Amino acid sequence: MPKPIRKAVFPVAGLGTRFLPATKAMPKEMLTVVDRPIIQHVVDEARAGGIEHFIFVTGRNKGVIEDHFDSQFELERTLKERGKAGELEALQRDLPKPGQTSFTRQQSPLGLGHAVWCAREIVGNEPFALLLPDVLHYAETPCIGEMIKAYGQRPGNYIAVAPVPADQTHQYGIVGLEDANAKTSRITRMVEKPKSGTAPSNLHISGRYILEPEIFRILDAGERGAGGEIQITDAMIRMAETRPFYAFRFDGTIYDCGSKIGFLAANVAYALARPDLAPALRGELKKLL
Numbered sequence: 693m694p695k696p697i698r699k700a701v702f703p704v705a706g707l708g709t710r711f712l713p714a715t716k717a718m719p720k721e722m723l724t725v726v727d728r729p730i731i732q733h734v735v736d737e738a739r740a741g742g743i744e745h746f747i748f749v750t751g752r753n754k755g756v757i758e759d760h761f762d763s764q765f766e767l768e769r770t771l772k773e774r775g776k777a778g779e780l781e782a783l784q785r786d787l788p789k790p791g792q793t794s795f796t797r798q799q800s801p802l803g804l805g806h807a808v809w810c811a812r813e814i815v816g817n818e819p820f821a822l823l824l825p826d827v828l829h830y831a832e833t834p835c836i837g838e839m840i841k842a843y844g845q846r847p848g849n850y851i852a853v854a855p856v857p858a859d860q861t862h863q864y865g866i867v868g869l870e871d872a873n874a875k876t877s878r879i880t881r882m883v884e885k886p887k888s889g890t891a892p893s894n895l896h897i898s899g900r901y902i903l904e905p906e907i908f909r910i911l912d913a914g915e916r917g918a919g920g921e922i923q924i925t926d927a928m929i930r931m932a933e934t935r936p937f938y939a940f941r942f943d944g945t946i947y948d949c950g951s952k953i954g955f956l957a958a959n960v961a962y963a964l965a966r967p968d969l970a971p972a973l974r975g976e977l978k979k980l981l
């Protein structure tokens with residue numbers, strides 16, 4: 693029996709410079725897509741996929757993320773007093789159970805691989821999920837949940853991939869596959885931010901991973917890669933020499949909320965998926981367009 697995937701790591705230490713001044717005093721992960729912070733959407737995905745422990749790798753000025761996943765006594769009391777049972781219930785539904793969250797800090801911005809490595813003591817010696825909070829994976833069934841199922845059938849490391857236009861491959865990690873059309877396929881190559889014209893395919897690493905704990909031993913070395921940063925992709929390349937890596941092809945829609953256009957599109961798409969908002973929003977959009 694493969695070890696179950698119980699824990700998920702959320703690297704939330706990034707500065708969010710692309711969203712200044714909105715992110716001057718507020719973490720970018722707290723920007724809202726409709727009425728939920730981006731990080732809440734990603735935690736929702738993990739929880740729907742069966743994750744039981746949520747590990748946040750934070751940094752300076754990120755305390756409000758910890759507050760967001762805590763109960764808010766005064767607010768709850770006020771909602772109760774005002775008879776707002778629906779709102780209160782919704783807040784309580786979202787709240788992780790006591791002991792289900794952990795927070796640790798990445799003390800210097802040394803890269804994504806380093807951020808993940810900072811969670812090693814909390815993850816321990818078991819496979820775990822990694823979800824990049826900038827990227828929303830919109831689908832009927834949660835991307836990470838599907839990956840956990842695939843892992844249950846065939847243990848190993850899994851990376852979600854999805855196509856990008858050829859002129860964007862240099863912005864991402866790109867994979868080469870044994871079978872580019874299969875839902876899951878063995879990965880034959882991985883390159884972080886390949887120079888234009890050198891990408892092994894148009895399938896990019898979209899920000900959802902299942903990783904075996906051996907990744908931490910490789911990250912221990914602290915080797916720098918692309919951009920002088922400790923890259924998770926480089927550690928995965930090393931690990932793929934001895935452990936199986938599979939790509940999981942994500943068929944839903946990806947919104948890269950690290951970019952303004954992706955963030956705006958996510959807001960429109962998520963609102964249009966809400967029966968309480970869609971009709972009125974459609975009317976407003978028609979007026980604008």
Ligand code: G1P
Pocket residue numbers: 804824827863864865866884896897898899923924925
């Ligand atoms: C990171 C990963 C990259 C992946 C991307 C997805 O890059 O290193 O492999 O394709 O996230 O958004 P970053 O966006 O941090 O530069």
